[in-house]
Amino acid sequence: MTTKLPSLPTVWQVESARQIADTVVGTVYEVTRAGGERDIVKVLKPKALDDSLRGADFLDWRNGAGCVRLIARSDNILLMEHAGTLTLRDRIASHGDRDATMIAAAVLKEYHGASDQRPPASLQPLDRYFESLFRKAKQDRSANGSSIYVEAAVMAQELLANQPDMKPLHGDLHHENVMLSPRGWIVIDPAGLVGDPALDVANMFSNPMDRIDLTRDEERIVWMAQVFAETLNRDIRTILRYAFAYGCLSAAWHDEDGNDVERDNELAVAEAVNAALGST
Numbered sequence: 349m350t351t352k353l354p355s356l357p358t359v360w361q362v363e364s365a366r367q368i369a370d371t372v373v374g375t376v377y378e379v380t381r382a383g384g385e386r387d388i389v390k391v392l393k394p395k396a397l398d399d400s401l402r403g404a405d406f407l408d409w410r411n412g413a414g415c416v417r418l419i420a421r422s423d424n425i426l427l428m429e430h431a432g433t434l435t436l437r438d439r440i441a442s443h444g445d446r447d448a449t450m451i452a453a454a455v456l457k458e459y460h461g462a463s464d465q466r467p468p469a470s471l472q473p474l475d476r477y478f479e480s481l482f483r484k485a486k487q488d489r490s491a492n493g494s495s496i497y498v499e500a501a502v503m504a505q506e507l508l509a510n511q512p513d514m515k516p517l518h519g520d521l522h523h524e525n526v527m528l529s530p531r532g533w534i535v536i537d538p539a540g541l542v543g544d545p546a547l548d549v550a551n552m553f554s555n556p557m558d559r560i561d562l563t564r565d566e567e568r569i570v571w572m573a574q575v576f577a578e579t580l581n582r583d584i585r586t587i588l589r590y591a592f593a594y595g596c597l598s599a600a601w602h603d604e605d606g607n608d609v610e611r612d613n614e615l616a617v618a619e620a621v622n623a624a625l626g627s628t
Contacts, residue, residue, distance in 0.1 A: 353365045353377060353379075353389065353391075354391055354425065356389070356422070356425065356427075357420070357422050359420075360381065360420060360427055361381045361382035361383070362379045362380070362381055362389065363379075363380050363381060363382055364379065364380045365377040365378070365379045365380075365389065366378045366379075372393065372395055372396060373392065373393060373395075373396045373399075373400055373537070374390045374391055374392040374393050374396075374400065375390070375391045375393070376388060376389070376390050376391075377389045377390075377391075378430070379427075386430050387419065387427060387428060387429055387430050388416075388426075388427070388428045388429070388430050388431070389425060389426070389427055389428075390425070390426045390428065391424065391425050392424040392425070392426070397424060399472075399539055399540065400424075401424075401470070401540075402468075402470050402471055402472060402538075402539065402540025402541075403519075403537060403538040403539055403540040404418060404421055404426055404540075405468035405470045405471070405540055406468065406471065406516060406518065406538040406540040407428070407538060408421075408468070409463065409465055409467055409468050409516065410459055410463070411465075412429075412531070412534075413458060413459055413461055413463070414455055414456075414457075414458030414459030414460075414461065414534060414535060415459050415518075415534055415535050415536075415538065416428050416429055416431045416527070416529070416534050416535070416536045417429040428536075429529070430529070430530075431527040431529045431534060431536050432527050432528050432529045432530065433527075434527065434528040435523060435524050435525075435526060435527055435528075436448045436451060436452060436523040436524070436526035436527075436533075437523040437524050437555075437556050439451060439523075439528075440523065440556065440559075445562055445568065446571070448523065449552070449571075449572055449575055450575065451526065451533050452521065452523075452526055452549075452552060453575050453576060453578075453579040454533070455526055455533050455534065455535055456518075456521065456548060456549065456576075456579060456580075457579055459518060459535060460515060460545060460548070460580075467515075467516045467542065468516070468540075470540065471516055471517075471540050471541055471542040472519075472539075472540060472541050472542065473541070473542055473543060474508050474511070474541060474542075474543035474544065474547060475508055477519070477541055477543075477597075478501075478504050478508070478593070478597055480597060480600040480601050480604060481497060481500060481501050481504060481593070481596055481597040481600045482501050482504075482505075483600070484497045484501075484600040484603060484604075485497045485498045485500070485501030485502075486501075496596060496615060496618065496619070497596055497599075497600060499596075499622075500592060500593045500595075500596030500597070500618065501593075501596075503589050503592060503593050504593040504597070507544065507546075507586070507589055507590060507593065508543070508544075511543050511544040512544070513544070513545060514542060514543050514544060515542070515543075515545055516540075516541070516542050517538075517539075517540075517541040517542060517543060517545065517547060517548045518535055518538040518539065518541075518548055519538055519539030519540060519541035519547075519548065520537060520538060520539045520551060521535065521548055521549060521551055521552055522551045522552060522554070522555040522556075523552075523555045523556050524555075524556075525537050544590070545580050545582075546576075546580060546582050546586050546587055546590045547590050547594065549572075549576040549579075549580070549587060549590075549591070550590045550591045550593070550594030550595075551594060551598075552572060552576070552591075553569060553572060553573075553591040553594075553595070553617060553621055554594075554595055554598060554614060554617045557610075557613070560613075560616070563617045563620070564616055564617060564620040565620070566620055566623055566624045566627070569588070569591070569620060569621055569624040570584075570588075570624050570627070570628065573587040573588050573591070573624070573628075584628055585625065585628055588621055588624060588625040588628065589625065591618075591621045592618050592621045592622050592625060595614050595615070595617045595618030595621060596614070596615070596618050598614045599611045599612075599614035599615045599618065602614060
């Protein structure tokens, strides 16, 4: 079925389109172009436009290294290579969680590789990225004196005060953002951050989101942290501290949205990470 798209630049030569996803971030179309290429058009929505445009800047900067290739852009519309249909979540089903984690580590290393190009100036620093956690912690200090958010905010502030080897980050690495493309495993949908590379693996511990048998398993948490510590040449406790702080940040986002179920899920993961941190 052909779906009508917004007006696109004629130079893109899009001949047909099929809507394949519609999220709060954007509407995604699989398109066929005049040369027979099968690509992706993503029409970004206002709610997450700033984040998405930073992500597009990140993709443009990486130019396909470990990432989906951004072919062209026009205002709030992106034209990208087709990243395939198989995700890292699918890989868990076929090859297991540990195999999937090793793939994520390899992709992480590739898109963190050196570049001759200057990084985009639009990338968001981590102190702004953590604003919702700091705001929630401030509220809790006033109301209760302490909470898991307060503990996480203190940890985040300590981490952000010492960020070695700061670099551009994907910012949303998880199992459904790693795809098996014709070029191999690559990432899609970056958030476009800049800071400590250890933050870039934090969301992996909360995913897959519905696999609580994995995300709350302390043995899995420690093993993943060891893998990512070796990949990034960092100590395991730093990896776990970022994972804990991120879990509470994500919970703070859900709290702002009034999504109590997802907030509590994220807090449960954060508590499991914190327990693992206490044992290392």
